[in-house]
Amino acid sequence: MDSVRLAATPITPSALVGVFFALFLFAHLHSRGAWNARSRGLPLPPGPRPLPLVGNIFDWPRSYQWTAFRTMAAKYGDVLYFDILGKRMLVLGNPSDILELLDKQSANTSSREHSIIGTLSGHESNLSGMPYGPWWRRNRRELWHEFYPGVVSAYMPAQQKSAHRFLNKLMKSPLKLREHVLFDVDVADDGDELIEMVEASLAWHAEAFIPGKYLVEAVPILAYVPPWVPGATVQKLSIHWRSTVTRVKKEIDRLAKVDTGGKSAVNRMVMRMAGSSEKLLEKDVEEIVRNVAAVAIDGMFSTVQSFFVAMSLYPEVQRKAQAELDAVVGPNRLPNFEDRDTLVYVNALIREALRWQNVLPFALPHKTVEDDEFHGHFIPAGTNILPNVWACMHDPDVYPDPEVFRPERFIRDGKLDFSTAPDPIKFVFGFGRRMCPGRYFALNGLFINIASALHVFAITPPVDENGVGIMVEPQVTDGLLWYV
Numbered sequence: 001m002d003s004v005r006l007a008a009t010p011i012t013p014s015a016l017v018g019v020f021f022a023l024f025l026f027a028h029l030h031s032r033g034a035w036n037a038r039s040r041g042l043p044l045p046p047g048p049r050p051l052p053l054v055g056n057i058f059d060w061p062r063s064y065q066w067t068a069f070r071t072m073a074a075k076y077g078d079v080l081y082f083d084i085l086g087k088r089m090l091v092l093g094n095p096s097d098i099l100e101l102l103d104k105q106s107a108n109t110s111s112r113e114h115s116i117i118g119t120l121s122g123h124e125s126n127l128s129g130m131p132y133g134p135w136w137r138r139n140r141r142e143l144w145h146e147f148y149p150g151v152v153s154a155y156m157p158a159q160q161k162s163a164h165r166f167l168n169k170l171m172k173s174p175l176k177l178r179e180h181v182l183f184d185v186d187v188a189d190d191g192d193e194l195i196e197m198v199e200a201s202l203a204w205h206a207e208a209f210i211p212g213k214y215l216v217e218a219v220p221i222l223a224y225v226p227p228w229v230p231g232a233t234v235q236k237l238s239i240h241w242r243s244t245v246t247r248v249k250k251e252i253d254r255l256a257k258v259d260t261g262g263k264s265a266v267n268r269m270v271m272r273m274a275g276s277s278e279k280l281l282e283k284d285v286e287e288i289v290r291n292v293a294a295v296a297i298d299g300m301f302s303t304v305q306s307f308f309v310a311m312s313l314y315p316e317v318q319r320k321a322q323a324e325l326d327a328v329v330g331p332n333r334l335p336n337f338e339d340r341d342t343l344v345y346v347n348a349l350i351r352e353a354l355r356w357q358n359v360l361p362f363a364l365p366h367k368t369v370e371d372d373e374f375h376g377h378f379i380p381a382g383t384n385i386l387p388n389v390w391a392c393m394h395d396p397d398v399y400p401d402p403e404v405f406r407p408e409r410f411i412r413d414g415k416l417d418f419s420t421a422p423d424p425i426k427f428v429f430g431f432g433r434r435m436c437p438g439r440y441f442a443l444n445g446l447f448i449n450i451a452s453a454l455h456v457f458a459i460t461p462p463v464d465e466n467g468v469g470i471m472v473e474p475q476v477t478d479g480l481l482w483y484v
Contacts (some may be wrong), residue, residue, distance in 0.1 A: 106432030
């Protein structure tokens, strides 16, 4: 029987190219079809044109981002979209857009992106960076218990006492302003470890969470690069950051174990959770206490410093505030909280301090949980949303001459008025479900410290060795958290 020989036809290079092209075309069309179905044909928001693979990595500003984004908004609009190595970023520069997306649609825009920097630094459980969910709500509930409006009045006597202590220390050593500004904590006159920890914590927050600054956030595998490898900057920095976080946690643990009879917030939280019907593990109680106490530590550190800078630059503002204090409070006592409603100019001055150099040029980034639509554009799930608070607070159409410190912009007919210049308080404490629950406590601290300092001191620029005044130039850190 004759055998049958089967001859295999060799595949030519051109045939291989054709096969790969067909597969690529099929995958592309399938992906595009799935995307169109998901987005319902809506376009992404406007922004710089992304490059293949790397997206907008070269368009994302590395320093003073708030001003760079305002410049971009003049070209693309107030809603800017970026894709950085697959990480989606949405920057909002208009107050109405911010309030609509982060307040009215907060059920979908209240989460947080997992931070590789936070994990490297040991700060992964920080309340402000937690994703939205049951554990975040449990932590926030404890913070709200301590600082909701009906409770903060209980802190007023202690805040007033600490303001007097602040004045006394400032009188003894005015050159140590940065140390003394850490109010509501009884620190040593010659410096205290807690001050050092808070300063390090502020520097860490300002540096670590600048969106897009560190490549490791877009390429997580870089987190495993050893710190001794040349160029591993963030790995080296994370060693210092982790040690700072550890020290703060140890200090909070120490305070939690001090029996104050319920007089300290930390002690009250421990007692309240111990008596709660909700059964929590001891380690969970400790973690909640650390998270809540850490959030409350830095207070309005930056704003008080900015106030002193502004008073040295705008003596006429200082004189008007002091004239009001003289008329309302008089020369024989210090201001108290009962004077607050009568001190219209002082309250306007505090608003202007919050606006002029707002603590957070951006609010901490929010993250969408599900796909969304906004003004005819598709917002994919997992998009990080950055509200450009600085741009809102320095919009010349809303706040004329925004670089000028002018409390009068919030006063009309002798009363506080926000009809033409919106109240900065609505913007500087965050948005939606992520709004800072400690804002009432912080505002009380700002009022009593600023009013007391104005009533006692003449705040002037520093002088050189010849007694000649030195012109102060306001300079702030280049990071997510501003401080001078």
